[in-house]
Amino acid sequence: MATPTLPIEAPLSTSQPPSGPVIVFEDVSIAFEENVVLDGISFTLPHGETKAIFGVAGAGKSTLLKMALGLLKPDSGHIYTLGEDVTQMTEDQLFELRRNVGIVFQESALFDSLTVRENVAFRLMEEGKTPAAEIERRVREALRFVELENTVDMFPAELSGGMRRRVAIARAIITQPETLLYDSPTGGLDPVTSTTIVELIIKQRDVSKTSSLLVTHRLQDAFIMANHYFDAKANQMKPVPPGGKIEAPLAFLILRDGKVIFDGNIDELAHTKDEYIREYIS
Amino acid sequence: MAAGDFLSSIELISPTEFAKKKIQSLQDYSILAAESVVNLFRTPRYVADMIQQMDLIGFGSLPIVLASVFFTGAALALNSATTLSRFGATTVIGQLVSIGIVRELGPVLAGLVVAGRNSSGMASELGSMIVTEQIDAMRALGTDPLKKLVTPRVVATVVMMFFLTILGDLMGLLGGGLVANFLLGMNAHEYWSNAWQTLVFSDVFMGLMKPLVFGFIVATVGCYYGLSTKGGTQGVGRSTTEAVVAAMILIIVVDVFVTRFLMVVLGS
Numbered sequence: 273m274a275t276p277t278l279p280i281e282a283p284l285s286t287s288q289p290p291s292g293p294v295i296v297f298e299d300v301s302i303a304f305e306e307n308v309v310l311d312g313i314s315f316t317l318p319h320g321e322t323k324a325i326f327g328v329a330g331a332g333k334s335t336l337l338k339m340a341l342g343l344l345k346p347d348s349g350h351i352y353t354l355g356e357d358v359t360q361m362t363e364d365q366l367f368e369l370r371r372n373v374g375i376v377f378q379e380s381a382l383f384d385s386l387t388v389r390e391n392v393a394f395r396l397m398e399e400g401k402t403p404a405a406e407i408e409r410r411v412r413e414a415l416r417f418v419e420l421e422n423t424v425d426m427f428p429a430e431l432s433g434g435m436r437r438r439v440a441i442a443r444a445i446i447t448q449p450e451t452l453l454y455d456s457p458t459g460g461l462d463p464v465t466s467t468t469i470v471e472l473i474i475k476q477r478d479v480s481k482t483s484s485l486l487v488t489h490r491l492q493d494a495f496i497m498a499n500h501y502f503d504a505k506a507n508q509m510k511p512v513p514p515g516g517k518i519e520a521p522l523a524f525l526i527l528r529d530g531k532v533i534f535d536g537n538i539d540e541l542a543h544t545k546d547e548y549i550r551e552y553i554s
Numbered sequence: 555m556a557a558g559d560f561l562s563s564i565e566l567i568s569p570t571e572f573a574k575k576k577i578q579s580l581q582d583y584s585i586l587a588a589e590s591v592v593n594l595f596r597t598p599r600y601v602a603d604m605i606q607q608m609d610l611i612g613f614g615s616l617p618i619v620l621a622s623v624f625f626t627g628a629a630l631a632l633n634s635a636t637t638l639s640r641f642g643a644t645t646v647i648g649q650l651v652s653i654g655i656v657r658e659l660g661p662v663l664a665g666l667v668v669a670g671r672n673s674s675g676m677a678s679e680l681g682s683m684i685v686t687e688q689i690d691a692m693r694a695l696g697t698d699p700l701k702k703l704v705t706p707r708v709v710a711t712v713v714m715m716f717f718l719t720i721l722g723d724l725m726g727l728l729g730g731g732l733v734a735n736f737l738l739g740m741n742a743h744e745y746w747s748n749a750w751q752t753l754v755f756s757d758v759f760m761g762l763m764k765p766l767v768f769g770f771i772v773a774t775v776g777c778y779y780g781l782s783t784k785g786g787t788q789g790v791g792r793s794t795t796e797a798v799v800a801a802m803i804l805i806i807v808v809d810v811f812v813t814r815f816l817m818v819v820l821g822s
Contacts, residue, residue, distance in 0.1 A: 381691035
């Protein structure tokens with residue numbers, strides 16, 4: 273039976289996607305004082321894939337994302353992001369690389385003294401290369417994507433938690449990055465708002481074809497991502513029809529005691545014999 | 555928490571570890587201080603942020619600097635009069651207040667007041683940005699926090715400390731003058747001509763060099779403690795307190811060395 277083609281529009285980005293892996297961790301370890309957080313972990317994020325990272329609190333999930341972006345340096349090992357070894361790069365070199373990698377922080381990390389417009393436009397304004405009219409157009413486009421165009425003149429303190437996360441997504445995607453890192457984007461949100469955020473992540477994945485690492489505590493978020501696609505015409509996510517398959521594969525990575533104990537797709541996860549993982553997903 | 559639990563929760567640290575941490579802190583502070591200066595010669599330069607900080611630091615601190623130096627000048631005149639009257643030398647109050655305020659009290663008081671107000675402000679602002687991941691977000695968005703946040707604050711504090719000290723000195727002299735005129739019955743012209751004529755180049759030079767050093771200390775210490783914040787909102791409070799204490803102590807200690815250095819250089 274042929275796989276149904278999903279009604280997804282062309283990606284926003286016009287650059288040619290690279291064929292190699294987007295992010296590669298090679299035997300990476302990091303400790304904070306005496307506490308070993310990640311101990312020799314290795315994994316690969318292939319181009320076009322979304323990898324959902326799970327683990328208990330303090331397992332090193334957020335640390336892993338920050339290392340992928342060069343915000344933290346590992347004690348040992350190598351991390352290749354978009355083909356560059358971020359462990360060997362200076363901060364100035366990393367600034368250029370980070371243009372192609374967006375990140376949504378756990379608590380949004382919006383600049384509270386700036387308006388939504390200034391937050392979303394921050395990178396473009398700092399670069400100083402884009403005309404003001406073009407910045408305004410792109411800010412509105414990004415905010416329209418997250419359906420918050422009406423908040424453009426508001427300050428982060430005036431927004432709800434869910435709205436702040438959506439603005440953070442808009443800020444992350446304004447340069448149309450090849451890769452997105454989501455750090456618990458639904459953490460602390462109510463189920464309805466969480467679903468809205470997950471829908472946005474699916475929309476970004478399917479419309480822009482970005483690869484992404486998604487740190488989350490909520491297994492249902494990942495299952496929704498695995499079983500839904502974004503219908504651009506209806507402007508909403510829809511369940512994948514029986515026998516259908518989403519274009520962007522979803523993988524699962526589970527951390528425990530500083531090690532990767534599972535790295536595979538949803539079928540492998542469902543059939544795992546590991547007691548801890550079975551308990552985790554039950 | 556019971557006393558026993560509290561005592562058992564105290565973590566003892568070895569002297570070696572303690573020394574290592576202090577040396578590491580000194581190294582980190584030195585790097586931040588050096589970078590804040592080097593960034594002046596790198597692009598981008600955040601001129602708008604510098605002007606905004608000048609407004610916050612300079613105009614914001616103006617009333618308390620003026621008030622503190624004014625009343626110190628007045629108190630200095632009163633205290634001097636008590637001693638000088640024993641020798642029948644109350645006419646030199648103008649000289650004493652002038653030298654004391656311009657060479658020492660003006661810059662130091664302005665430094666301490668600005669440290670109390672702005673080192674704490676910088677530490678708490680940057681500390682809050684650390685704990686809410688705004689600094690990480692800034693780096694992730696391709697902006698160097700040292701260029702964007704630290705250098706403008708250092709430049710603004712150094713520049714505004716210079717002008718705040720000049721205005722503070724004037725207010726100190728005015729405070730002394732009012733006391734001399736209205737309480738001690740001195741002729742105003744006599745006081746002001748004494749105060750003016752006693753000042754030489756080395757006095758004014760010393761009085762205007764110190765605020766530059768103190769401004770640098772206030773800003774770099776405030777920013778260092780802010781950017782070193784760990785441990786959530788409690789950590790922000792700790793950083794704020796430590797920044798004020800460190801900046802004030804540094805100003806008082808460095809003042810001695812700067813005074814001695816300038817005396818040797820200027821031969822006074």
